[in-house]
Each structure stands twice: as C-alpha cells, then as structure tokens.
Amino acid sequence: MNRGGLETMLMNYYRQMDKEKVQFDFMVHRQEEGHYDKEIVKLGGKIYRMPQIKPGNYRLYFKLLDVFFKEHMEYKVVHSHINENSSFVLRAAKKAGIPCRIAHSHLSDLGIDIKLPFRLYARHFMKNNPTHYFACSEKAGQWLFGNNIANSTEIKILNNAVNVNEFKYNEKVRNRLRIELGIENKLVIGHIGRFNKQKNHEYLLDIFKSVLQRRQDVILLLVGDGNLRTQIEKKIVNLGLSSHVKLLGVRTDIPNIMQAMDLFLFPSLFEGLPVVLVEAQAAGLKCVVSDAITLESNVTGRVEYVNLNSSPEQWATTILNSTYEHVDTSEMLKKNGYDSSTMAKWLLNCYKDYYLVN
Numbered sequence: 001m002n003r004g005g006l007e008t009m010l011m012n013y014y015r016q017m018d019k020e021k022v023q024f025d026f027m028v029h030r031q032e033e034g035h036y037d038k039e040i041v042k043l044g045g046k047i048y049r050m051p052q053i054k055p056g057n058y059r060l061y062f063k064l065l066d067v068f069f070k071e072h073m074e075y076k077v078v079h080s081h082i083n084e085n086s087s088f089v090l091r092a093a094k095k096a097g098i099p100c101r102i103a104h105s106h107l108s109d110l111g112i113d114i115k116l117p118f119r120l121y122a123r124h125f126m127k128n129n130p131t132h133y134f135a136c137s138e139k140a141g142q143w144l145f146g147n148n149i150a151n152s153t154e155i156k157i158l159n160n161a162v163n164v165n166e167f168k169y170n171e172k173v174r175n176r177l178r179i180e181l182g183i184e185n186k187l188v189i190g191h192i193g194r195f196n197k198q199k200n201h202e203y204l205l206d207i208f209k210s211v212l213q214r215r216q217d218v219i220l221l222l223v224g225d226g227n228l229r230t231q232i233e234k235k236i237v238n239l240g241l242s243s244h245v246k247l248l249g250v251r252t253d254i255p256n257i258m259q260a261m262d263l264f265l266f267p268s269l270f271e272g273l274p275v276v277l278v279e280a281q282a283a284g285l286k287c288v289v290s291d292a293i294t295l296e297s298n299v300t301g302r303v304e305y306v307n308l309n310s311s312p313e314q315w316a317t318t319i320l321n322s323t324y325e326h327v328d329t330s331e332m333l334k335k336n337g338y339d340s341s342t343m344a345k346w347l348l349n350c351y352k353d354y355y356l357v358n
Contacts, residue, residue, distance in 0.1 A: 002036070003251075013161070079102040083105060083144060084126065090129040161340040164333045189262065193268070195225060201232045214316060271294070290308045
C-alpha cells in the first residue's frame with residue numbers, strides 16, 4: 001500500500017467509509033511496510049502479507065490463498081484490485097464459500113511483453129469466479145473482462161474518486177510552496193507518477209526540452225519514485241536539463257504540490273482512468289495527456305489529448321498555447337460522481353446489497 005494511484009484511490013474510499021457498517025482489511029503482496037500501512041491500522045484495518053505473484057511461485061501462492069480463506073471464514077465480501085490476478089484470489093474465495101466476490105479492473109492495456117502468457121493464463125481463470133465486475137472506466141472493463149461483460153449490466157463503473165475539497169485552489173498554499181521550491185515567477189509543469197515504463201518519463205523529458213527551447217522560464221516538477229529513476233536522472237543530465245527539473249521524490253502533500261503547478265503533463269503509454277489525473281482536475285489544472293488515456297478521464301473539460309506518435313515539438317506547442325489559471329472544478333466533480341465522500345456511500349450500499357442478495 002504505497003502511494004500509487006490505485007492505493008490512493010482505495011484510501012480515499014476507506015477514509016470516508018462508515019466503519020461501523022463496513023471495515024476494510026488488506027491483502028498485500030510485499031513484505032515491507034507500505035506508506036499507508038500505519039494509517040490503515042489506525043483506522044482499524046488489518047494487513048495480511050502474501051508473497052509476490054510471479055511465474056514459479058503460483059503453486060505456493062494458490063496454497064496460501066486456500067489456507068487463508070479457510071482460516072478467515074468471517075469475510076463475506078472480497079474485492080480484488082489486482083487485475084487479471086484477481087482470478088486466483090476469487091477462485092480461492094469461491095472454494096471457501098465467500099458469497100460476494102468482486103473483480104475490479106484498473107488498467108486498459110499492458111501491451112505485449114514477457115509476462116503476456118502468464119496474464120493470459122490468469123485471465124483464463126476469471127470465468128465464473130467473480131460474482132460482480134467493477135472497472136474504473138469502460139475501456140478498463142473491456143480490457144479485462146471482454147465485450148460481453150463490459151457491454152452488459154453486469155459491470156459497474158466505480159469512479160476513481162478523490163477528496164475534492166482537499167484539492168480546491170488556495171493561493172496562500174500556492175505562494176508558500178513556490179517559495180519553498182524556489183520556483184517563483186516560473187511556468188511550472190508538473191508530473192506525478194511512478195518511474196516505470198508505463199508513465200513514459202523518457203518521452204516526457206523530450207517534450208520538456210522542446211518546451212524549454214522556446215521558453216526559458218520553465219520548471220518541471222517530477223513527483224514519485226521507481227526502478228527507472230536513476231535512468232531518468234541520467235537523461236536529465238545528458239539533455240542539460242538539471243537546472244530546470246526538480247525531482248521531489250514521494251510526497252505526502254500532493255494537494256499542495258498541485259497548487260504550485262501551472263499545467264499537468266501526463267504522456268502515459270497506457271492507463272485505466274488515472275487517479276492523479278482526477279486530482280489534477282480537482283486542483284483546477286489544465287492537463288495535457290496522451291491519447292492512450294480514455295476520454296472518460298476528461299471529467300471537467302480541462303484535459304487536452306495529444307497523439308502519442310506526435311513529435312515533442314507538437315506536444316510543446318499544445319503546452320505553450322494552453323491557459324495556466326486554476327479553475328474551481330469542485331461542483332463539477334461532485335456532480336459527476338468523483339467526490340470520495342459521496343461515492344463511499346454508494347460503494348457501501350453496493351456491498352450491503354450484494355451480500356444480502358447472496
């Protein structure tokens with residue numbers, strides 16, 4: 001439970017959930033403590049640690065799942081957020097007689113790589129194991145469950161909701177952060193995301209260099225960490241961008257960081273419906289994103305899509321032709337179902353209805 005998009009979305013819902021009626025416990029697949037673990041325990045949740053799901057480890061993992069659900073018959077709802085690997089969890093939950101089993105899709109594509117055969121193997125076991133299907137977007141539902149389920153009444157879209165009020169524009173916070181970061185009187189482009197292939201940091205730097213060639217008072221804020229960070233740091237140096245890029249690492253004050261930005265840049269190779277893009281819109285930012293991201297993500301009209309095959313110069317033109325004011329989008333997000341306090345009540349009712357039906 002680190003500060004990724006999925007984990008942050010779960011915490012947004014968990015914080016707002018009526019815990020006298022529904023309590024969240026978490027099964028995670030890492031042994032080390034996550035950023036949200038202490039908060040989870042403080043809110044009354046338990047954390048169960050399982051080994052990583054990976055080829056060569058399946059037999060042990062399946063056995064441990066069976067043992068877990070046999071020992072924990074108290075659970076009536078299992079809500080699985082691990083995409084195609086949900087099939088394994090829900091198969092074990094079904095064997096244990098757990099009545100409500102939700103498979104939840106959070107991605108729209110993972111491309112073709114060495115893990116593709118294992119993902120197809122996992123997806124094969126999805127059939128008949130879930131009792132209900134959730135997705136963060138229509139595209140994500142189609143990717144994991146296929147058109148028959150995605151286009152039916154069986155699937156529900158659970159919005160990646162955020163605490164809208166937390167992100168409302170605050171000029172005092174903006175000015176304080178810009179002074180702290182040494183970016184006063186600058187055009188500040190921001191990006192938040194793990195340093196991995198999906199987030200496309202290499203190309204993001206090419207885009208930023210093209211922007212910088214046409215406007216010198218520009219700063220890039222990169223928030224996050226990941227296995228490609230060292231590689232990106234080297235590219236920053238090689239492109240001569242060191243004095244214009246600030247690597248902020250993992251931050252706990254994302255709403256404040258977004259106040260300091262003037263534009264949000266997000267050229268991902270694939271996504272479901274990214275929580276951070278909802279957060280950026282909640283902060284009132286103009287967002288320039290790749291066309292690999294579903295159009296459903298444009299909740300406020302503040303998102304502009306650019307083809308991934310476009311040149312860095314074309315991206316730069318879009319960025320430099322944008323407006324940079326923060327717009328109050330709070331009512332629009334609430335109306336469209338992206339406020340976590342409202343949507344937590346909706347989810348609670350789903351759990352109650354599903355459990356009672358079963």
